[in-house]
Amino acid sequence: MTAPTTTTVASAPLSSVFNLHEFEVIASKALPEKVYAYYACSADDEVSYRQNHHSWARVFFRPKVLVDVSEIDLRTQMLGQQCRLPFYVSATALCGLGNPAGAECSIARACAQPQWRVPQMVSTFSSDPLAKIAAAVETPQLLWFQLYVGGDRTATAELVAQARALGLSALFVTVDAAQPGNRERDLRFKFSNADTSKGPSVMAAGQTAQGTSGALSKLIDPALSWDDIRALVRDSGLPVILKGVQRVDDALRAAELGCRGVVLSNHGGRQLDFSVPPVEVLADLVPELRKRGITKEQFDVFVDGGIRRGTDVLKALCLGASGVGIASPFLYANSLYGQEGVEHAFDLLVKELVLSMRLLGVTRIEDLNEDLLDLRGLYDRGMPPRGPFHHHDTTFETNARY
Numbered sequence: 001m002t003a004p005t006t007t008t009v010a011s012a013p014l015s016s017v018f019n020l021h022e023f024e025v026i027a028s029k030a031l032p033e034k035v036y037a038y039y040a041c042s043a044d045d046e047v048s049y050r051q052n053h054h055s056w057a058r059v060f061f062r063p064k065v066l067v068d069v070s071e072i073d074l075r076t077q078m079l080g081q082q083c084r085l086p087f088y089v090s091a092t093a094l095c096g097l098g099n100p101a102g103a104e105c106s107i108a109r110a111c112a113q114p115q116w117r118v119p120q121m122v123s124t125f126s127s128d129p130l131a132k133i134a135a136a137v138e139t140p141q142l143l144w145f146q147l148y149v150g151g152d153r154t155a156t157a158e159l160v161a162q163a164r165a166l167g168l169s170a171l172f173v174t175v176d177a178a179q180p181g182n183r184e185r186d187l188r189f190k191f192s193n194a195d196t197s198k199g200p201s202v203m204a205a206g207q208t209a210q211g212t213s214g215a216l217s218k219l220i221d222p223a224l225s226w227d228d229i230r231a232l233v234r235d236s237g238l239p240v241i242l243k244g245v246q247r248v249d250d251a252l253r254a255a256e257l258g259c260r261g262v263v264l265s266n267h268g269g270r271q272l273d274f275s276v277p278p279v280e281v282l283a284d285l286v287p288e289l290r291k292r293g294i295t296k297e298q299f300d301v302f303v304d305g306g307i308r309r310g311t312d313v314l315k316a317l318c319l320g321a322s323g324v325g326i327a328s329p330f331l332y333a334n335s336l337y338g339q340e341g342v343e344h345a346f347d348l349l350v351k352e353l354v355l356s357m358r359l360l361g362v363t364r365i366e367d368l369n370e371d372l373l374d375l376r377g378l379y380d381r382g383m384p385p386r387g388p389f390h391h392h393d394t395t396f397e398t399n400a401r402y
Protein backbone atom coordinates (compact mmCIF):
# COMPACT_ATOMS: atom_id res chain seq x y z
CA MET A 1 0.00 0.00 0.00
CA THR A 2 1.42 3.41 -0.93
CA ALA A 3 1.65 6.32 1.49
CA PRO A 4 -1.27 8.77 1.44
CA THR A 5 -0.71 11.73 -0.85
CA THR A 6 -2.47 15.00 -0.37
CA THR A 7 -2.54 18.13 -2.41
CA THR A 8 -3.19 21.60 -1.07
CA VAL A 9 -3.97 24.22 -3.67
CA ALA A 10 -6.35 26.09 -1.35
CA SER A 11 -5.14 28.57 1.19
CA ALA A 12 -8.41 28.44 3.14
CA PRO A 13 -7.88 26.18 6.13
CA LEU A 14 -10.00 23.05 6.03
CA SER A 15 -11.40 23.92 9.46
CA SER A 16 -13.08 26.96 7.86
CA VAL A 17 -15.12 24.76 5.51
CA PHE A 18 -18.50 24.32 7.17
CA ASN A 19 -20.58 22.67 4.46
CA LEU A 20 -20.27 20.86 1.12
CA HIS A 21 -21.15 23.94 -0.94
CA GLU A 22 -18.04 25.72 0.25
CA PHE A 23 -15.65 23.27 -1.39
CA GLU A 24 -16.92 24.47 -4.76
CA VAL A 25 -16.70 28.11 -3.79
CA ILE A 26 -13.04 27.69 -2.88
CA ALA A 27 -12.37 25.51 -5.93
CA SER A 28 -13.80 28.19 -8.23
CA LYS A 29 -11.10 30.54 -6.96
CA ALA A 30 -8.23 28.14 -6.39
CA LEU A 31 -8.23 25.57 -9.22
CA PRO A 32 -6.71 26.28 -12.63
CA GLU A 33 -9.38 27.81 -14.88
CA LYS A 34 -9.38 24.93 -17.35
CA VAL A 35 -9.77 22.30 -14.64
CA TYR A 36 -12.57 24.19 -12.91
CA ALA A 37 -14.30 24.65 -16.29
CA TYR A 38 -14.42 20.89 -16.87
CA TYR A 39 -15.44 20.05 -13.31
CA ALA A 40 -18.14 22.72 -13.06
CA CYS A 41 -19.59 22.73 -16.58
CA SER A 42 -23.16 21.70 -17.26
CA ALA A 43 -25.27 21.69 -20.39
CA ASP A 44 -26.64 24.67 -22.38
CA ASP A 45 -28.20 27.20 -20.02
CA GLU A 46 -27.54 25.00 -16.96
CA VAL A 47 -31.25 24.87 -16.12
CA SER A 48 -31.26 21.19 -15.12
CA TYR A 49 -28.13 21.79 -13.10
CA ARG A 50 -29.86 24.53 -11.11
CA GLN A 51 -33.16 22.67 -10.91
CA ASN A 52 -31.35 19.64 -9.47
CA HIS A 53 -30.25 21.87 -6.63
CA HIS A 54 -33.59 23.67 -6.18
CA SER A 55 -35.59 20.48 -6.33
CA TRP A 56 -34.38 19.30 -2.92
CA ALA A 57 -35.53 22.62 -1.48
CA ARG A 58 -39.08 21.92 -2.68
CA VAL A 59 -39.47 19.10 -0.18
CA PHE A 60 -40.23 19.93 3.45
CA PHE A 61 -40.25 17.85 6.62
CA ARG A 62 -43.06 17.07 9.06
CA PRO A 63 -40.92 16.28 12.13
CA LYS A 64 -42.10 14.11 15.01
CA VAL A 65 -41.54 15.41 18.52
CA LEU A 66 -40.96 13.71 21.87
CA VAL A 67 -39.15 10.73 20.40
CA ASP A 68 -36.07 9.46 22.29
CA VAL A 69 -33.36 10.40 19.80
CA SER A 70 -30.31 9.97 21.99
CA GLU A 71 -28.94 7.17 19.77
CA ILE A 72 -28.86 7.68 16.01
CA ASP A 73 -27.95 4.77 13.74
CA LEU A 74 -26.97 5.60 10.15
CA ARG A 75 -26.33 2.02 9.05
CA THR A 76 -28.19 0.74 6.03
CA GLN A 77 -27.95 -1.65 3.07
CA MET A 78 -26.96 -0.84 -0.47
CA LEU A 79 -26.86 -3.59 -3.10
CA GLY A 80 -27.52 -6.09 -0.34
CA GLN A 81 -24.31 -5.06 1.49
CA GLN A 82 -24.21 -3.62 5.00
CA CYS A 83 -23.07 0.02 4.82
CA ARG A 84 -22.19 2.38 7.64
CA LEU A 85 -23.62 5.40 5.82
CA PRO A 86 -26.40 5.95 3.27
CA PHE A 87 -24.32 7.65 0.57
CA TYR A 88 -21.53 6.86 -1.90
CA VAL A 89 -18.98 8.85 -3.89
CA SER A 90 -20.33 9.02 -7.44
CA ALA A 91 -18.07 8.65 -10.48
CA THR A 92 -16.13 11.61 -11.73
CA ALA A 93 -13.73 11.37 -14.64
CA LEU A 94 -10.22 12.72 -14.34
CA CYS A 95 -9.77 13.24 -10.61
CA GLY A 96 -6.09 13.74 -11.44
CA LEU A 97 -6.70 17.09 -13.16
CA GLY A 98 -7.48 18.67 -9.79
CA ASN A 99 -5.24 16.43 -7.70
CA PRO A 100 -2.34 15.13 -9.80
CA ALA A 101 -0.63 13.44 -6.86
CA GLY A 102 -3.60 11.67 -5.30
CA ALA A 103 -6.25 11.45 -8.04
CA GLU A 104 -8.77 8.61 -7.43
CA CYS A 105 -6.45 6.82 -4.98
CA SER A 106 -6.71 9.48 -2.30
CA ILE A 107 -10.52 9.35 -2.54
CA ALA A 108 -10.31 5.57 -2.22
CA ARG A 109 -8.18 5.86 0.91
CA ALA A 110 -10.63 8.31 2.46
CA CYS A 111 -13.55 5.99 1.66
CA ALA A 112 -11.84 2.92 3.10
CA GLN A 113 -11.18 4.39 6.56
CA PRO A 114 -13.00 2.25 9.13
CA GLN A 115 -15.14 5.11 10.44
CA TRP A 116 -16.53 5.80 6.94
CA ARG A 117 -16.38 2.75 4.68
CA VAL A 118 -18.12 4.70 1.93
CA PRO A 119 -18.45 2.99 -1.48
CA GLN A 120 -16.61 4.77 -4.29
CA MET A 121 -17.86 4.49 -7.86
CA VAL A 122 -14.79 4.65 -10.09
CA SER A 123 -15.18 6.18 -13.55
CA THR A 124 -14.14 4.40 -16.74
CA PHE A 125 -12.23 7.63 -17.32
CA SER A 126 -10.30 7.61 -14.06
CA SER A 127 -6.90 9.27 -14.12
CA ASP A 128 -5.37 6.46 -12.09
CA PRO A 129 -5.48 2.98 -13.59
CA LEU A 130 -8.10 0.74 -11.99
CA ALA A 131 -5.46 -1.68 -10.69
CA LYS A 132 -3.69 1.13 -8.86
CA ILE A 133 -6.93 2.28 -7.23
CA ALA A 134 -7.82 -1.27 -6.16
CA ALA A 135 -4.32 -1.72 -4.72
CA ALA A 136 -4.59 1.53 -2.74
CA VAL A 137 -7.07 -0.04 -0.31
CA GLU A 138 -7.55 -3.35 1.45
CA THR A 139 -11.25 -3.42 0.63
CA PRO A 140 -11.71 -3.34 -3.16
CA GLN A 141 -15.30 -4.56 -2.71
CA LEU A 142 -16.09 -1.02 -1.55
CA LEU A 143 -15.26 0.04 -5.10
CA TRP A 144 -17.95 0.02 -7.76
CA PHE A 145 -17.10 0.31 -11.44
CA GLN A 146 -18.81 2.91 -13.62
CA LEU A 147 -18.85 1.66 -17.19
CA TYR A 148 -18.99 3.68 -20.37
CA VAL A 149 -19.62 1.20 -23.16
CA GLY A 150 -17.26 1.86 -26.05
CA GLY A 151 -17.62 1.02 -29.75
CA ASP A 152 -15.29 -1.94 -29.33
CA ARG A 153 -17.40 -4.37 -27.28
CA THR A 154 -14.44 -6.73 -26.81
CA ALA A 155 -12.46 -3.94 -25.13
CA THR A 156 -15.52 -3.17 -22.97
CA ALA A 157 -15.83 -6.82 -21.96
CA GLU A 158 -12.12 -6.82 -21.02
CA LEU A 159 -12.59 -3.72 -18.86
CA VAL A 160 -15.51 -5.38 -17.06
CA ALA A 161 -13.52 -8.60 -16.56
CA GLN A 162 -10.63 -6.56 -15.16
CA ALA A 163 -12.91 -4.73 -12.72
CA ARG A 164 -14.33 -8.04 -11.54
CA ALA A 165 -10.91 -9.67 -11.22
CA LEU A 166 -9.72 -6.72 -9.12
CA GLY A 167 -12.57 -7.29 -6.66
CA LEU A 168 -14.86 -4.38 -7.61
CA SER A 169 -18.34 -5.44 -6.61
CA ALA A 170 -20.86 -3.73 -8.92
CA LEU A 171 -21.21 -2.42 -12.43
CA PHE A 172 -22.89 0.96 -12.93
CA VAL A 173 -23.54 1.34 -16.66
CA THR A 174 -23.96 4.98 -17.62
CA VAL A 175 -26.87 5.32 -20.03
CA ASP A 176 -27.44 9.07 -20.24
CA ALA A 177 -24.34 10.01 -22.22
CA ALA A 178 -24.76 8.88 -25.85
CA GLN A 179 -22.94 12.11 -26.61
CA PRO A 180 -21.59 14.68 -24.15
CA GLY A 181 -23.92 17.58 -23.43
CA ASN A 182 -23.17 21.02 -24.82
CA ARG A 183 -20.95 22.28 -22.01
CA GLU A 184 -19.86 25.68 -23.15
CA ARG A 185 -17.59 26.56 -20.25
CA ASP A 186 -15.54 23.49 -21.06
CA LEU A 187 -15.60 24.03 -24.84
CA ARG A 188 -13.64 27.26 -24.42
CA PHE A 189 -10.58 25.23 -23.52
CA LYS A 190 -8.72 22.80 -25.73
CA PHE A 191 -8.06 19.45 -24.11
CA SER A 192 -4.70 18.00 -24.90
CA ASN A 193 -3.41 14.85 -23.35
CA ALA A 194 0.05 16.14 -24.13
CA ASP A 195 -0.61 19.03 -21.71
CA THR A 196 -1.36 16.78 -18.83
CA SER A 197 -0.14 13.43 -17.66
CA LYS A 198 -3.48 13.07 -15.92
CA GLY A 199 -5.70 12.29 -18.87
CA PRO A 200 -7.87 9.21 -18.48
CA SER A 201 -5.79 6.09 -18.10
CA VAL A 202 -7.86 4.38 -20.82
CA MET A 203 -7.13 7.08 -23.43
CA ALA A 204 -4.21 6.87 -25.83
CA ALA A 205 -1.68 9.67 -25.36
CA GLY A 206 -1.55 12.65 -27.69
CA GLN A 207 -5.29 13.14 -28.28
CA THR A 208 -6.61 16.67 -28.53
CA ALA A 209 -10.17 17.94 -28.70
CA GLN A 210 -12.31 20.96 -28.11
CA GLY A 211 -13.12 20.65 -24.41
CA THR A 212 -12.22 17.84 -22.07
CA SER A 213 -15.73 16.36 -22.43
CA GLY A 214 -15.23 16.21 -26.21
CA ALA A 215 -11.99 14.27 -25.83
CA LEU A 216 -13.71 11.66 -23.65
CA SER A 217 -16.77 11.32 -25.86
CA LYS A 218 -14.84 9.49 -28.57
CA LEU A 219 -14.66 6.51 -26.23
CA ILE A 220 -18.45 6.20 -25.76
CA ASP A 221 -20.68 4.32 -28.21
CA PRO A 222 -23.92 6.14 -29.10
CA ALA A 223 -25.33 2.81 -30.34
CA LEU A 224 -25.64 1.44 -26.78
CA SER A 225 -29.08 -0.18 -26.42
CA TRP A 226 -31.21 -2.47 -24.22
CA ASP A 227 -29.68 -5.50 -25.99
CA ASP A 228 -26.27 -4.52 -24.59
CA ILE A 229 -27.75 -4.26 -21.10
CA ARG A 230 -29.28 -7.71 -21.47
CA ALA A 231 -25.83 -9.03 -22.46
CA LEU A 232 -24.11 -7.32 -19.52
CA VAL A 233 -26.67 -8.74 -17.06
CA ARG A 234 -26.05 -12.18 -18.54
CA ASP A 235 -22.28 -12.11 -18.98
CA SER A 236 -20.65 -9.60 -16.65
CA GLY A 237 -20.80 -11.68 -13.47
CA LEU A 238 -21.52 -8.49 -11.53
CA PRO A 239 -24.74 -6.83 -10.38
CA VAL A 240 -25.70 -4.34 -13.10
CA ILE A 241 -27.16 -0.95 -12.19
CA LEU A 242 -28.19 1.58 -14.84
CA LYS A 243 -26.90 5.08 -14.08
CA GLY A 244 -28.72 7.98 -15.64
CA VAL A 245 -32.30 6.67 -15.80
CA GLN A 246 -34.77 9.54 -16.09
CA ARG A 247 -38.18 7.93 -16.57
CA VAL A 248 -40.32 5.53 -14.58
CA ASP A 249 -40.87 3.16 -17.52
CA ASP A 250 -37.14 2.85 -18.20
CA ALA A 251 -36.53 2.01 -14.53
CA LEU A 252 -39.26 -0.66 -14.62
CA ARG A 253 -37.76 -2.08 -17.80
CA ALA A 254 -34.35 -2.29 -16.07
CA ALA A 255 -35.98 -4.26 -13.24
CA GLU A 256 -37.65 -6.62 -15.71
CA LEU A 257 -34.33 -7.22 -17.47
CA GLY A 258 -32.67 -8.36 -14.25
CA CYS A 259 -30.72 -5.24 -13.39
CA ARG A 260 -29.93 -4.89 -9.66
CA GLY A 261 -30.98 -1.25 -9.61
CA VAL A 262 -30.97 2.18 -11.17
CA VAL A 263 -29.47 5.56 -10.41
CA LEU A 264 -32.06 8.23 -11.11
CA SER A 265 -29.77 10.93 -12.44
CA ASN A 266 -29.39 13.47 -15.20
CA HIS A 267 -25.60 13.45 -14.86
CA GLY A 268 -25.66 16.55 -12.71
CA GLY A 269 -27.29 18.53 -15.51
CA ARG A 270 -24.28 17.93 -17.75
CA GLN A 271 -26.22 16.06 -20.46
CA LEU A 272 -29.70 17.03 -21.69
CA ASP A 273 -30.68 20.44 -20.38
CA PHE A 274 -34.31 20.45 -19.16
CA SER A 275 -34.20 16.79 -18.17
CA VAL A 276 -36.31 16.50 -15.04
CA PRO A 277 -34.81 16.69 -11.55
CA PRO A 278 -34.23 13.13 -10.31
CA VAL A 279 -36.14 13.67 -7.05
CA GLU A 280 -39.35 13.97 -9.08
CA VAL A 281 -38.67 10.68 -10.85
CA LEU A 282 -37.92 9.06 -7.48
CA ALA A 283 -41.27 10.16 -6.06
CA ASP A 284 -43.04 8.78 -9.15
CA LEU A 285 -41.10 5.51 -9.36
CA VAL A 286 -41.21 4.10 -5.84
CA PRO A 287 -45.03 3.66 -5.72
CA GLU A 288 -44.87 1.83 -9.07
CA LEU A 289 -42.22 -0.56 -7.74
CA ARG A 290 -44.33 -1.17 -4.63
CA LYS A 291 -47.41 -1.89 -6.77
CA ARG A 292 -45.39 -4.57 -8.56
CA GLY A 293 -44.06 -6.06 -5.31
CA ILE A 294 -40.45 -5.17 -6.23
CA THR A 295 -38.48 -4.75 -3.00
CA LYS A 296 -35.13 -3.16 -2.12
CA GLU A 297 -33.73 -6.64 -1.64
CA GLN A 298 -34.30 -7.19 -5.37
CA PHE A 299 -33.85 -3.74 -6.85
CA ASP A 300 -32.13 -0.66 -5.40
CA VAL A 301 -33.09 2.85 -6.39
CA PHE A 302 -30.33 5.41 -6.02
CA VAL A 303 -30.50 9.09 -6.83
CA ASP A 304 -27.94 11.82 -7.46
CA GLY A 305 -27.74 15.44 -8.53
CA GLY A 306 -27.42 18.48 -6.30
CA ILE A 307 -27.41 16.58 -3.01
CA ARG A 308 -25.36 18.75 -0.68
CA ARG A 309 -26.94 18.61 2.77
CA GLY A 310 -27.79 15.91 5.25
CA THR A 311 -31.40 17.02 4.90
CA ASP A 312 -31.24 16.32 1.13
CA VAL A 313 -30.03 12.79 1.84
CA LEU A 314 -32.85 12.24 4.34
CA LYS A 315 -35.45 13.48 1.86
CA ALA A 316 -34.24 10.95 -0.74
CA LEU A 317 -34.30 8.14 1.82
CA CYS A 318 -37.81 9.11 2.99
CA LEU A 319 -38.92 8.84 -0.63
CA GLY A 320 -37.60 5.28 -0.82
CA ALA A 321 -34.04 5.57 -2.16
CA SER A 322 -31.58 2.96 -0.87
CA GLY A 323 -28.81 5.54 -0.87
CA VAL A 324 -27.61 8.65 -2.65
CA GLY A 325 -24.67 9.55 -4.85
CA ILE A 326 -22.66 12.72 -4.37
CA ALA A 327 -19.99 13.67 -6.88
CA SER A 328 -18.79 17.27 -7.21
CA PRO A 329 -18.23 18.15 -3.53
CA PHE A 330 -15.93 15.17 -3.02
CA LEU A 331 -14.12 15.91 -6.28
CA TYR A 332 -13.46 19.49 -5.14
CA ALA A 333 -12.52 18.39 -1.61
CA ASN A 334 -10.00 15.95 -3.09
CA SER A 335 -8.63 18.54 -5.51
CA LEU A 336 -8.15 21.13 -2.78
CA TYR A 337 -7.16 19.08 0.26
CA GLY A 338 -6.65 15.47 -0.86
CA GLN A 339 -7.71 12.58 1.38
CA GLU A 340 -8.11 14.84 4.40
CA GLY A 341 -10.53 17.05 2.49
CA VAL A 342 -12.69 14.11 1.43
CA GLU A 343 -12.78 12.85 5.01
CA HIS A 344 -13.72 16.33 6.22
CA ALA A 345 -16.60 16.34 3.72
CA PHE A 346 -17.76 12.92 5.05
CA ASP A 347 -17.53 14.25 8.59
CA LEU A 348 -19.63 17.33 7.78
CA LEU A 349 -22.27 15.22 6.08
CA VAL A 350 -22.44 12.69 8.89
CA LYS A 351 -22.83 15.46 11.48
CA GLU A 352 -25.62 17.01 9.41
CA LEU A 353 -27.31 13.61 9.06
CA VAL A 354 -27.21 12.87 12.79
CA LEU A 355 -28.45 16.34 13.69
CA SER A 356 -31.27 16.27 11.14
CA MET A 357 -32.39 12.75 12.10
CA ARG A 358 -32.62 13.91 15.74
CA LEU A 359 -34.66 16.97 14.85
CA LEU A 360 -36.86 14.90 12.54
CA GLY A 361 -37.59 12.47 15.39
CA VAL A 362 -36.19 9.34 13.71
CA THR A 363 -33.37 7.14 15.00
CA ARG A 364 -32.88 4.54 12.23
CA ILE A 365 -32.62 4.83 8.46
CA GLU A 366 -35.22 2.08 7.96
CA ASP A 367 -37.79 4.21 9.81
CA LEU A 368 -37.56 7.07 7.31
CA ASN A 369 -40.66 7.23 5.15
CA GLU A 370 -42.85 9.50 3.06
CA ASP A 371 -45.13 10.32 5.99
CA LEU A 372 -42.29 12.51 7.33
CA LEU A 373 -42.40 14.71 4.24
CA ASP A 374 -44.58 17.52 2.97
CA LEU A 375 -44.47 17.02 -0.80
CA ARG A 376 -46.99 19.66 -1.79
CA GLY A 377 -44.31 21.81 -3.42
CA LEU A 378 -42.40 18.98 -5.11
CA TYR A 379 -43.41 19.73 -8.70
CA ASP A 380 -43.28 23.52 -8.40
CA ARG A 381 -40.33 24.40 -10.62
CA GLY A 382 -40.69 28.12 -10.04
CA MET A 383 -38.54 28.13 -6.93
CA PRO A 384 -35.76 30.72 -6.76
CA PRO A 385 -32.14 29.52 -6.88
CA ARG A 386 -30.87 27.97 -3.70
CA GLY A 387 -27.72 29.33 -2.04
CA PRO A 388 -25.14 29.61 -0.88
CA PHE A 389 -23.50 28.89 -4.23
CA HIS A 390 -24.49 28.17 -7.78
CA HIS A 391 -22.86 28.87 -11.09
CA HIS A 392 -24.64 32.05 -12.03
CA ASP A 393 -24.32 33.70 -8.65
CA THR A 394 -21.29 35.91 -8.85
CA THR A 395 -22.15 37.93 -5.77
CA PHE A 396 -21.97 35.23 -3.14
CA GLU A 397 -18.96 35.49 -0.88
CA THR A 398 -17.91 32.39 0.97
CA ASN A 399 -17.56 32.41 4.73
CA ALA A 400 -14.43 30.36 4.33
CA ARG A 401 -11.36 32.48 5.11
CA TYR A 402 -8.41 32.82 2.75
Ligand SMILES: Cc1cc2nc3c(=O)[nH]c(=O)nc-3n(C[C@H](O)[C@H](O)[C@H](O)COP(=O)(O)O)c2cc1C
Pocket residue numbers: 038039040090091092093123124125146174243265266267268269304305306307325326327328329331
Ligand atom coordinates in the same frame (compact mmCIF):
# COMPACT_ATOMS: atom_id res chain seq x y z
C1 LIG B 1 -16.40 16.56 -13.31
C2 LIG B 1 -17.42 15.48 -13.39
C3 LIG B 1 -17.11 14.29 -14.04
C4 LIG B 1 -18.05 13.27 -14.12
N1 LIG B 1 -17.68 12.11 -14.71
C5 LIG B 1 -18.57 11.08 -14.77
C6 LIG B 1 -18.19 9.85 -15.34
O1 LIG B 1 -17.07 9.65 -15.75
N2 LIG B 1 -19.14 8.89 -15.41
C7 LIG B 1 -20.41 9.06 -14.94
O2 LIG B 1 -21.22 8.16 -15.04
N3 LIG B 1 -20.78 10.22 -14.37
C8 LIG B 1 -19.89 11.22 -14.26
N4 LIG B 1 -20.27 12.41 -13.67
C9 LIG B 1 -21.63 12.54 -13.10
C10 LIG B 1 -21.68 12.22 -11.60
O3 LIG B 1 -21.38 10.87 -11.34
C11 LIG B 1 -23.06 12.54 -11.00
O4 LIG B 1 -24.03 11.79 -11.68
C12 LIG B 1 -23.42 14.02 -11.10
O5 LIG B 1 -22.29 14.84 -10.98
C13 LIG B 1 -24.45 14.47 -10.06
O6 LIG B 1 -23.95 14.58 -8.80
P1 LIG B 1 -23.49 15.95 -8.06
O7 LIG B 1 -24.55 16.99 -8.23
O8 LIG B 1 -23.33 15.49 -6.65
O9 LIG B 1 -22.20 16.36 -8.70
C14 LIG B 1 -19.33 13.44 -13.57
C15 LIG B 1 -19.64 14.63 -12.90
C16 LIG B 1 -18.71 15.65 -12.80
C17 LIG B 1 -19.07 16.91 -12.07
